[in-house]
Amino acid sequence: MSNYNSNLSNKPYFRSIIPKDLRKNFGGRDEFRLSLRYVINGDTQILCLKLKEITDKLFTEIREGMKTLSLDDIKEILRIEVRKQIKHTQHYYLGTNVFDEEQTIQSLEMVSSRETKMKEELYGENIKDYEKELDKKLGGILTSLDIKVETNSINYKNLRRHFIQLYLLRFDWIRTLIKETGKFDEDSFRREVDEKLGKSLKVEKMVERLLRVLQRKKFLRMNKDS
Numbered sequence: 001m002s003n004y005n006s007n008l009s010n011k012p013y014f015r016s017i018i019p020k021d022l023r024k025n026f027g028g029r030d031e032f033r034l035s036l037r038y039v040i041n042g043d044t045q046i047l048c049l050k051l052k053e054i055t056d057k058l059f060t061e062i063r064e065g066m067k068t069l070s071l072d073d074i075k076e077i078l079r080i081e082v083r084k085q086i087k088h089t090q091h092y093y094l095g096t097n098v099f100d101e102e103q104t105i106q107s108l109e110m111v112s113s114r115e116t117k118m119k120e121e122l123y124g125e126n127i128k129d130y131e132k133e134l135d136k137k138l139g140g141i142l143t144s145l146d147i148k149v150e151t152n153s154i155n156y157k158n159l160r161r162h163f164i165q166l167y168l169l170r171f172d173w174i175r176t177l178i179k180e181t182g183k184f185d186e187d188s189f190r191r192e193v194d195e196k197l198g199k200s201l202k203v204e205k206m207v208e209r210l211l212r213v214l215q216r217k218k219f220l221r222m223n224k225d226s
Contacts, residue, residue: 012036012044016055021139021149022062066148069155073147078162082193085170089189093177108178115171122164134160169193 014034018026026032034051036044067073096107121130138160139149150156173189 014048014051016052019059021143022059024143025062063148066146069142069147069150069153069159071155073145074155074159074162077141077145077159078166078193081163081166082190085166086173086189089170089173089177092174096178098178104178108175111171111174111178115168118167118171130164131160134163138163166193 013036015031016033017031018029023030036047092107092111097103120126135151138156142149169192
């Protein structure tokens with residue numbers, strides 16, 4: 001996007017909006033401007049078009065330098081998120097007075113209420129709004145790791161689905177801690193995640209390998225034909 005002769009002092013300038021997924025590369029800035037005050041009026045539009053071409057090329061080159069989301073990346077991101085959710089579970093439990101039966105019941109009811117609310121947000125068309133909010137979080141995570149944010153890719157959609165499954169599992173973890181009065185076994189929580197998400201990750205890994213083989217065969221066939 002480019003603008004000129006549009007600021008308050010009526011001085012021409014070039015303005016470029018930095019794509020959201022690349023703002024980390026520019027110190028968090030969302031745009032940059034270049035003064036065109038010394039450019040002849042008749043040349044401002046031509047120069048703006050040229051500058052836009054240069055900035056678009058720059059954005060493309062930065063993206064090409066970023067890696068795509070792999071299944072290994074998904075596993076590592078989920079491993080970190082599991083740890084965060086386990087800590088969240090512990091904080092919630094420690095904030096509950098398990099020595100007070102009434103407060104314990106209230107705490108469990110609150111967990112069930114939050115779980116019901118989340119399931120309602122995931123019901124039918126509502127899930128689209130929930131996914132949009134989750135995309136903001138995932139976008140920040142991927143950008144910080146210099147991974148392309150490709151919301152339509154299979155791996156990205158799988159990552160988003162796994163996050164939702166993990167958030168739902170969290171409610172069961174909290175209930176378990178409160179009911180068992182703090183008998184915390186982090187390994188059992190991790191095993192539950194592996195059981196719920198591990199199988200699908202293994203299948204996805206097999207599919208990814210198969211696609212690589214097919215792509216390699218296609219490349220070899222193209223070289224042979226040429």
